[in-house]
Amino acid sequence: EVQLVESGGGLVQPGRSLRLSCVASGFTFHDYGMHWVRQAPGKGPEWVSGISWDSGSTGYADSVKGRFTISRDSAKKFLYLQMHSLRSEDTALYYCAKAPGGVGPSSNYFDYWGQGILVTVSS
Amino acid sequence: EIVLTQSPGTLSLSPGERATLSCRASPSVTSSYLAWYQQKPGQAPRLLIYDASSRATGIPDRFSGSGSGTDFTLTISRLEPEDFAVYYCQQYGSSPLTFGGGTNVEI
Numbered sequence: 001e002v003q004l005v006e007s008g009g010g011l012v013q014p015g016r017s018l019r020l021s022c023v024a025s026g027f028t029f030h031d032y033g034m035h036w037v038r039q040a041p042g043k044g045p046e047w048v049s050g051i052s053w054d055s056g057s058t059g060y061a062d063s064v065k066g067r068f069t070i071s072r073d074s075a076k077k078f079l080y081l082q083m084h085s086l087r088s089e090d091t092a093l094y095y096c097a098k099a100p101g102g103v104g105p106s107s108n109y110f111d112y113w114g115q116g117i118l119v120t121v122s123s
Numbered sequence: 124e125i126v127l128t129q130s131p132g133t134l135s136l137s138p139g140e141r142a143t144l145s146c147r148a149s150p151s152v153t154s155s156y157l158a159w160y161q162q163k164p165g166q167a168p169r170l171l172i173y174d175a176s177s178r179a180t181g182i183p184d185r186f187s188g189s190g191s192g193t194d195f196t197l198t199i200s201r202l203e204p205e206d207f208a209v210y211y212c213q214q215y216g217s218s219p220l221t222f223g224g225g226t227n228v229e230i
Contacts, residue, residue: 108215113167
């Protein structure tokens with residue numbers, strides 16, 4: 001059974017940093033692309049960032065480009081999202097999501113999701 | 124950026140009825156790279172349809188997707204009580220990946 005479990009969220013002041021983690025199990029982690037998707041309270045999902053199976057390709061939403069960095073440790077089966085210069089508009093539930101393939105547009109949808117971790121940016 | 128507009132915002136139906144949800148893209152979606160998700164309160168979204176018309180693993184055949192280019196449709200042939208939820212479309216043909224605003228299917 002595929003499982004994705006996020007951690008590292010919480011309350012953080014504007015301008016500060018936070019690192020989210022996601023541990024994967026139930027599938028061959030190093031074969032698949034992975035993504036972060038967020039959802040602000042009462043809003044629809046918003047794609048944040050994605051990374052290919054081999055970390056050779058990454059992508060970011062314009063709203064986080066230059067502030068967030070996605071990475072993975074395939075040996076440990078972890079996905080990360082390093083977030084800097086956090087803003088109030090970054091407040092959301094952050095989901096770790098698995099792609100159905102390793103890389104490329106045909107695989108940039110999400111066949112499994114974690115339960116999400118809440119990040120609240122507020123003073 | 125591809126903007127996805129879903130309609131209607133809310134669909135009020137009864138169990139057993141047919142639901143037709145629309146997702147319009149501007150500009151068009153490459154290669155029918157469009158997915159549909161279902162989300163219930165307090166849960167993560169669940170993949171229903173990918174490549175515009177392919178059902179994901181374990182999805183009942185009352186769910187079907189169609190369309191290409193700029194116009195896509197999710198149809199639920201006969202609503203079951205567990206189908207009342209919010210539905211989102213998502214395009215993955217170009218970056219940034221984008222979602223529609225959602226359709227709430229309510230009783």
